[in-house]
Amino acid sequence: MPWSASRSRRTITLRQFLLACDMRFASRENAILGQPEVGIGTPPGAGAIQHLTRLLGRGRALEAVLTSSDFDADLAERYGWINRAVPDAELDEFVAGIAARVSRFPRDALIAAKSAINAISLPTPAEVRADAALFQQLVRGEGVRQRTSELFQQGFQTRGATELDLGQALGDLKAVD
Template identity: 85%
Template sequence: MTASYETISTRLDGNVLSATFNAPPINLIGPELVRDLVGLIEELSRPATARVVVFDSADPDFFFPHVDLTKVPEYTAEAAKAGGPGDASLGMLFRRLSEIPAVTIAKVRGRARGAGSEFLLACDMRFASRENAVLCQPEVGIGTPPGAGAIQHLTRLLGRGRALEAVLTSADFDAELAERYGWINRAVPDIELDEFVAGIAARMGNFPREALIAAKSAVNAISLANPADVRADAALFQQLVRGEAAQQRTAELFKQGLQTRGRTEVDLADALGDLKAVD
């Protein structure tokens, strides 16, 4: 790896690249982080890069809480640089992540909600701290369906009923329930998580690159959504996130401390459930 990034620190150990997100105060997905992710995905798309990439967060409480709701046009513009104006969405950026010629592993501690969960779903594998990981798709509770891959991935992974439960309730899932539903590969005791992920990454990193990528490509051909469906989800999200219901509900959440380290962000699913209904 040759580039340096503002919000991502990288370390190469043999054939395994560690990429740690660090965007204080709470690792929101904003324009700076998306810009860095575009650059990193571009690097990882080149031949002869790392065979395995492990993503984690420098913040033990927040992997990615969600997008920065005050900067939707700005981060969308950064995402467009990965594929052009026709693909100006996190959904299509995350699809590019799913297709890079390397195996991607998300090592999850803290909250991964909204597009944070969708980033995890775009990775090839997800291993989470049993004690400290929380996953959630809060978008419907805010006023819009998910727009960066959750509908496509969760329906395939969880099945119709459980996907609808995850998406429509906007509820938090702890790691054990997420594992049982299929949202993540495994819930691992926190004290064992680092060693477990390092071991599985090193094991795959020693396998022939051509075999790893051929097998991944074959699975992708069966399991990834059609790009047109990803684009449609993104367009609907971008339309409704600017709608009256979403604007009213996010305004109330901001009054309560959204996008800070306070209780509203920590317990966002509860805060959404307490909001008054908007017709």
Template identity: 45%
Template sequence: MKFLSTLSVFAAPIAALHASARSPTNATEPIITTKVTPSYWRATFANPPFNIEDNAWFASFFALVNKITHDPDVKVVVFDSSAPDFFMAHFDIINPVKQEYLDTYWGNITLLANSPVLTIAAVQGIARGGGAELVAALDVQFASKEKAKFGQIEVGFGQLPGGGGMSLLPRLVGRSRALEIILGSEDFDADTAAEYGWINRAIPDAEFEEFVDSYARRVSSFDKVALSEAKRIVNKRSSYPTAEEQKEDWNAFLGTLRQPHVQARTGKAIELGLQKDLDFELNIDQEMMKLVGKGPWNV
């Protein structure tokens, strides 16, 4: 098994330890698109239990971005999850992600951000790592007070947020809070995330679906020209990160990942349950504390 096809130096020791491990799979498409109306779509992440960003997810996401950016009628897309505990956990740690997908991801993210369509993250579970970065990359973020958690956990494993988080978070929450989030590698509840500006609102779970649906229907009833022009000018004034800036995040992530003790730590985390065990994934910001230092780790 491997982490990334681009990192054979990292993959080899992981493969030796965990040759039988595989990511959770699901018979359905990893992203299910529902056209509620021609102007209002739902994109549901449907690869439980963790909604890992794996090869199938990348292919499905790119196809969805293509549909969104070429459909003349769609105005709003709500991204949600069918998994009970997770909005999206993180990139696939175990199986290799195709290089072509990694090369294409940043262009697709910025294309979606600059499209005339409003994208909404409707988070009723955990969003960490690449999942939290995807939430930050979307236009508007709503979260369940009781169920949502957000975390950039990479530094706790000796890595860096590589999915755009280091470019996105300072713009959303400011320099000091971005450093708190990234360097602390802890989970944040929805209320704190909203207070910081990481998300728009924390909403009681009992009211969540009605609120999100009502907002999406309201916006989708308005003229597309007005919506798209408003988004274009706000993007220009707020300096959304470029694909090149986000690639710089990724390259910095790769640099940290090449360290031998980081490779060993990630291998040990997989052994303990990373991407395989629900309890480990639910409590990953605490589980990582068993793996501080350069090892060996007797856990």
């Protein structure tokens, strides 16, 4: 399943969905990727750590997760977070072309190839559940509540500077024990 991001500069709710997709394409001009959870006070859940580590490698996954920084499409492409950064005006046609091409190939060959690649590269359900359990444990903490409250006061999850520059906003929050 290919995924593309073009119109909005940030869509927080799509982070884990993006990581679970088979291929990812993003608008060079508009896409911003990031994992803000550690900046709020919890590790990413829902398999994000598993997927990011496999996609980016250990060092880059640590950079993305531990810094809670924003990554533009060009850097995300260089890191392997997305397959390709494409000019926004060409993105929909590009992704549609890939889907059309793949749809013409023999189904059994597609299934066999994808199954083999998945067996090598995807986390187990137990690994994803472990990430989710740790996230659920930490997200209930007072530090997370404090940091989330401060972000909402700054305009978190509303159209504006905090949402468009979340990585910077997270870096500017006060330290919490």
